[in-house]
Amino acid sequence: MKNSIAERVFDFLKNYPPFNLLSKDKLMDISKEINIIYLEKGKILFNQNDTNHNHFYIVRNGAINLYKNLKKEKILIDICDGGDIFGLRPLISKENYVLDAIANEESIIYGIPIKTFEAVSENNLKVNKYLITSFASKSFDPYTNEQNNNIFTDYIVKDKLKYSNLHSVNYTKKPLSCTVNTTIKEAAIKMSNQKVGCIVVVDDKDIPKGIITNSDLKNKIATGLFSIDISVKEIMSSPVITQTKKLTVLDAQLQMIKQKVGHLCITIDGTNNSKLIGILNNHDVLASLGNNPTVILKEIKRAKRTNEIRKIRSKANLLLKSYLEQNIPLSHISKIISEINDAVTIRVVELALKKMDSPPPVKFTWLALGSQGRKEQLLYTDQDNALIFEDTTTENYLETKNYFLKLAGHITKSLHKIGYEYCPAEMMASNPKWCLSLSEWKNQFNDWIINIDEKAILLSSIFFDFNAIYGDTDMSKELTKSIFKTLNEKSLLYTFLGKEAIASPSPLGFFRQFLVENNGDHKDSFNIKKRALMPLINAARLLILSNNIFEINNTGLRFEKLAEIEPQNKELYQSCSYAFKALLKFKTKQGILHNDSGKFIKLESLTKEEKLKLKRCFKPIREIQEVLSHRFNLSNKI
Amino acid sequence: MKFNWFQKKVKKALPTFFIEYENNFLEIPKLTIEETKFIVFDTETTGFHKIKDRILSIGAVTLTNNTLNINNSFETYLKQDVFNPETVHIHGILKNGNHTKITELEALKQFLKYIGNSILVGHHVGFDVTMINQILQRHHLPNLKNKTLDTEFLFRKSKHAVYQNTLPKKRYTLDNLCDELNISKSDRHTAIGDAFITAIAFLKIISRLNKNNNLTVRDLF
Numbered sequence: 001m002k003n004s005i006a007e008r009v010f011d012f013l014k015n016y017p018p019f020n021l022l023s024k025d026k027l028m029d030i031s032k033e034i035n036i037i038y039l040e041k042g043k044i045l046f047n048q049n050d051t052n053h054n055h056f057y058i059v060r061n062g063a064i065n066l067y068k069n070l071k072k073e074k075i076l077i078d079i080c081d082g083g084d085i086f087g088l089r090p091l092i093s094k095e096n097y098v099l100d101a102i103a104n105e106e107s108i109i110y111g112i113p114i115k116t117f118e119a120v121s122e123n124n125l126k127v128n129k130y131l132i133t134s135f136a137s138k139s140f141d142p143y144t145n146e147q148n149n150n151i152f153t154d155y156i157v158k159d160k161l162k163y164s165n166l167h168s169v170n171y172t173k174k175p176l177s178c179t180v181n182t183t184i185k186e187a188a189i190k191m192s193n194q195k196v197g198c199i200v201v202v203d204d205k206d207i208p209k210g211i212i213t214n215s216d217l218k219n220k221i222a223t224g225l226f227s228i229d230i231s232v233k234e235i236m237s238s239p240v241i242t243q244t245k246k247l248t249v250l251d252a253q254l255q256m257i258k259q260k261v262g263h264l265c266i267t268i269d270g271t272n273n274s275k276l277i278g279i280l281n282n283h284d285v286l287a288s289l290g291n292n293p294t295v296i297l298k299e300i301k302r303a304k305r306t307n308e309i310r311k312i313r314s315k316a317n318l319l320l321k322s323y324l325e326q327n328i329p330l331s332h333i334s335k336i337i338s339e340i341n342d343a344v345t346i347r348v349v350e351l352a353l354k355k356m357d358s359p360p361p362v363k364f365t366w367l368a369l370g371s372q373g374r375k376e377q378l379l380y381t382d383q384d385n386a387l388i389f390e391d392t393t394t395e396n397y398l399e400t401k402n403y404f405l406k407l408a409g410h411i412t413k414s415l416h417k418i419g420y421e422y423c424p425a426e427m428m429a430s431n432p433k434w435c436l437s438l439s440e441w442k443n444q445f446n447d448w449i450i451n452i453d454e455k456a457i458l459l460s461s462i463f464f465d466f467n468a469i470y471g472d473t474d475m476s477k478e479l480t481k482s483i484f485k486t487l488n489e490k491s492l493l494y495t496f497l498g499k500e501a502i503a504s505p506s507p508l509g510f511f512r513q514f515l516v517e518n519n520g521d522h523k524d525s526f527n528i529k530k531r532a533l534m535p536l537i538n539a540a541r542l543l544i545l546s547n548n549i550f551e552i553n554n555t556g557l558r559f560e561k562l563a564e565i566e567p568q569n570k571e572l573y574q575s576c577s578y579a580f581k582a583l584l585k586f587k588t589k590q591g592i593l594h595n596d597s598g599k600f601i602k603l604e605s606l607t608k609e610e611k612l613k614l615k616r617c618f619k620p621i622r623e624i625q626e627v628l629s630h631r632f633n634l635s636n637k638i
Numbered sequence: 639m640k641f642n643w644f645q646k647k648v649k650k651a652l653p654t655f656f657i658e659y660e661n662n663f664l665e666i667p668k669l670t671i672e673e674t675k676f677i678v679f680d681t682e683t684t685g686f687h688k689i690k691d692r693i694l695s696i697g698a699v700t701l702t703n704n705t706l707n708i709n710n711s712f713e714t715y716l717k718q719d720v721f722n723p724e725t726v727h728i729h730g731i732l733k734n735g736n737h738t739k740i741t742e743l744e745a746l747k748q749f750l751k752y753i754g755n756s757i758l759v760g761h762h763v764g765f766d767v768t769m770i771n772q773i774l775q776r777h778h779l780p781n782l783k784n785k786t787l788d789t790e791f792l793f794r795k796s797k798h799a800v801y802q803n804t805l806p807k808k809r810y811t812l813d814n815l816c817d818e819l820n821i822s823k824s825d826r827h828t829a830i831g832d833a834f835i836t837a838i839a840f841l842k843i844i845s846r847l848n849k850n851n852n853l854t855v856r857d858l859f
Contacts (some may be wrong), residue, residue: 004830005699006708036706038841106845108838111705 006031009110012060016083018121018130026120035111036060039103046087050097055111056088062107067100079104088114088131169252171245171266175279177202178232180209184221185228187212195302198263200276201236208265208276210236215262237261244270245278252285293319293336300343306351306414309344313418316340320378321592330581331556338375342368342469344418345385345411349470352410360407361400362390366470369427373467374537374553376584379591379598380419383412384462387429388475391437404435427462438475442482449486449493457496464541465553480550487545494546498632501538502625525600528587532618536580539624542632555580569627576624579617586614655747656779662755663783671848674855676701676787677752678759678840679712680832681766682729684722688768692718693742694731696749697830699837700756706837712752713830715739728827746773753784757855761789761812761836787858789815789839796846815839 010031013019019027035055039045039062046053048069057064059080066078066086077099080086090097091114121127177200178187187199191214198213212232220226220235241255242265255264266278283295296316303309316337323333349366353359370384371377387408392400408429416422429435436444445463448456464483468476487493540558544550547565552558559577563570591598603611628634652660679698685691698712715737726732740748749770760766763786771781790810816823816835819842825831847853 003708003711004697004713004825004828005711005834008825008831008834009708032709034708036708038704038706038838038845040845106842 003032005036006034009034009036013058013110016058016085018085018127021124021126021130022120029120030112030116033113033116035113037109037111039064039107039109041103041105043103045101045103045109046097047100048097052090052095052097053087053111054091054115055113056085056091056117057101057109057111058085059083060108060110062109063104064107064109065100065102065104067102068098069100074100092131169245169247169249169280169284171247171278171280171284173278175200175265175276177206177208177276179204180231180233182232183229184212184217184226184232184235187232188217188221188228198279198281199232200240200265200279201232201238202276206275207273208240208242208267210238211240211263211265212236213263239272240265242267242270242272242274243280247280249285252280256282256285293340296340297343300340300347303347304351306348306417309347309414310418313340313344317379317592320588324585324589324592330585334376334378334554334556334584337378338372341372341377345372345415345469348411348414348418352407352414355410356403356407358403360389361396361403362392363472363475364389364404365468365472365475366411366429367466367476368469369466370462372469373465374555375467376555378584378588380421381597382423383415383420384423384427385412385429386427386434386463386466387436388441388479389435389437390472390475391439397437401432401435401437405430405432408435427459438478441479445479445483446486449483452493452496457500464545467553484548484550488548494542495632495634497538497542497545498628498634501535501542502628502634525602527599528583528590528601529597529599532583532614532621533580533587535621535625536576536583539576539628540580542628546632572620572623572627575620579620582613582617586610652779655750659750659754660783666755669855671844671853671855672703674702675754675756676759676840677756677784678833678837679753679766680760680829680836681769682731682827682829682832683725683769684718684720685725686765688765688772690720691722691769692716692720693745693769693773694718694729695737695829696745697828697833698749698752699830699833701759701837701841704841706834711830711833712749714745714748716745717741729829730827742773743777746770746777756784758782758784758786759789759836759840760786761815761832761839762809763788785859787840789836789843792840792843792847792858793818796843812836812839819843 006028010028013031014027019030022030037045037057045057045064048067059082061082063082064080064084064086065076066080067074068077078086086101087097089095176190176194176196176198178190180201180203182201191197191199191212198211200208201210201212202208210233212235216235216237221228226235240263241259241261243252243255245266247255247264247266252264256262262282264280265272265276266280267276268274283298293316296312296319299312300309303312320333320337323336345366345368365388367373367386367388368384369386371381372384385408387404389400389404412422412428412430422428427434448459448463466476536559537555540555540562543562544552544558547562549561552561556577559573559580563573563577566573587598587601589598590601606614677698677700679696681693681697682695683691683693693716695715696712697714699706699708700710715731717739731737758767767782767786774781789812793810793815812832812835813823813826815821816826816839819839821835821838821842823835826835844853844858847857
């Protein structure tokens with residue numbers, strides 16, 4: 001039988017632990033068995049030493065006071081408000097109640113039969129863990145009152161970030177060190193070469209004696225207080241604070257605050273009389289504390305191996321997830337993630353250059369294409385990239401090209417290792433077709449623009465969104481200029497791009513149902529990229545190119561710029577920008593959920609509300625396609 | 639052929655389910671207010687005409703000692719040929735909606751079994767009882783036998799004598815009641831939702847009437 005009240009109860013319970021840790025079905029089973037109890041103010045639900053009820057309770061409205069009766073007085077232990085659970089421990093330990101529960105005000109509480117709860121929560125590790133934590137922390141001591149709420153926020157946070165401050169710190173092994181005989185200048189050069197902010201001064205037995213940090217150099221040297229040719233001994237901070245390597249993150253943080261230092265030396269036995277094995281700075285602590293974009297960026301810049309970058313990049317995914325959960329605006333999220341993606345690429349190029357036997361023979365530019373070029377890449381996607389190298393003499397051409405092909409090979413391989421799949425269409429700089437000199441690129445684009453065919457359109461729609469990530473930006477600017485020059489002479493390309501933009505099939509069928517894939521691996525899934533995102537991306541690109549604007553690649557920003565240029569269409573452009581961001585966010589969430597690119601959406605997994613939201617985003621797609629077909633006269637030419 | 643002019647028209651035998659229902663009333667034990675079972679119910683109908691209109695849905699919950707057990711609630715949707723598009727916007731039940739529907743007779747059987755001899759509580763309960771009685775009459779059965787309580791009546795009663803005169807003469811709707819008693823109005827206008835809201839209102843009114851802790855069931859009528 002249908003039970004609407006149970007559904008209402010379900011909606012309430014699902015927001016509170018431990019019920020939020022149960023599956024939907026199981027929580028529904030519980031919801032159906034619940035007693036709803038009405039208590040007037042001052043009404044007693046149970047007394048200390050009463051035999052326990054077969055139910056435990058959660059407060060729906062109002063509040064319940066828990067008292068402990070001592071010989072002479074009655075002490076208020078806790079006030080449970082909406083969502084708080086009480087009366088559970090005696091049921092599990094099979095004891096009588098140890099407290100009085102009295103309504104503080106007119107209240108409605110839900111009674112949950114312990115049998116039903118045990119039946120559904122059995123084998124649920126998370127629920128058991130929650131109960132153990134909450135029992136352990138609720139010691140029924142009046143002084144724990146205020147912290148009661150913290151107990152469960154704490155728990156939730158831990159669960160989400162999968163991290164506790166009690167694990168040991170990740171310190172820097174083999175720290176940079178120098179002897180007391182080193183001059184300040186030498187020490188500073190060492191620090192600068194290694195790109196680190198501190199150096200430990202050790203004696204001949206490797207026992208740490210002092211430390212010099214960037215701020216010492218700033219405060220004592222740059223101010224002219226000391227000369228750079230004297231011994232480090234003169235300016236080092238001493239003694240150093242030492243710790244063992246078993247130090248937990250929490251302790252490390254406390255030590256730093258207590259000692260007012262930014263660095264801790266890790267020694268073998270933790271005393272300042274044993275050998276130095278590592279150093280820990282507040283940045284390391286911050287890094288262990290979790291996902292902070294600045295920390296991630298710094299780590300990427302300092303990474304020495306592809307594997308390291310891979311680890312760091314995966315942290316960015318956790319960051320992305322928590323951002324989406326916190327509902328941070330997508331434009332902000334994509335800015336941060338794009339920064340991280342770009343930093344990864346830059347570091348990979350830097351590392352690849354080190355692998356080469358010689359420095360590059362001429363200047364070059366590494367271009368990101370497609371979604372990375374548009375700064376819309378949130379999850380790992382395929383690599384789309386290209387390389388421009390400076391024009392060279394005919395006799396040197398082949399050698400130069402081979403050099404860059406080899407370099408690009410290293411780069412794409414590393415990117416692949418980090419998590420960016422190879423592009424199935426081989427649109428990568430390691431492909432000889434996409435590793436060209438500047439004049440070759442100019443010719444290539446001119447050729448696409450003048451001699452248009454379907455294939456050229458497909459390619460150019462990816463290549464028109466290029467963005468220089470590494471190297472000389474002048475060449476990419478020159479290429480852009482050349483492209484626009486040709487575009488303005490021959491505007492036929494617009495027609496073709498327009499055709500492409502409106503050719504993307506509408507996301508909805510005649511009866512407003514979603515159009516799904518008819519065959520293949522993703523049969524009956526909705527392709528959100530092809531049917532919803534691409535039409536918007538294509539439209540934005542075409543409109544922005546036709547306005548002769550080339551410095552904006554991001555689709556959302558392109559629409560916003562268009563809204564500025566064409567006030568008469570402001571509303572439409574703004575809704576396109578909004579729809580695009582909403583759809584991209586949707587795709588990203590789906591991707592995180594299913595651990596893929598999020599491109600294909602199983603419709604049955606969506607709630608009705610989500611479907612409605614999606615459909616709302618489709619409206620501007622249809623309208624923008626109409627604008628395109630008018631403006632570029634497309635209806636006549638198809 | 640034998641005429642039997644004076645023989646009373648043979649009373650049609652009542653169906654078993656109704657006899658079972660009636661048997662509940664042979665002996666009603668005296669209970670305290672804590673022991674008494676109250677059934678709070680509501681119906682959604684195609685309109686307010688007792689002959690022309692029909693019940694579309696019945697929702698009911700059981701209250702004993704201030705406790706409502708969800709497991710023991712009643713929610714049912716009825717198949718009806720009468721359909722009134724004008725009231726759809728109130729109750730949201732479509733002619734071919736997606737609720738599982740049962741026949742009027744089946745709903746009646748289930749409802750009688752559910753209520754037994756309990757006291758029926760409802761907001762403007764008279765109308766709901768009339769509509770149920772109409773079903774009984776259509777099936778040539780006698781009227782409901784349960785005692786009934788109207789929450790509007792009880793609410794007026796719960797007001798202090800001083801204020802009784804100041805109460806509006808017009809009827810108190812369930813919405814007015816919710817506002818005065820500070821009850822959330824979610825799920826309003828589904829039978830079960832209204833039954834639930836009425837139940838909460840009933841509990842609140844009872845607690846107001848029971849200020850001296852000596853309220854008896856008899857006092858309610």
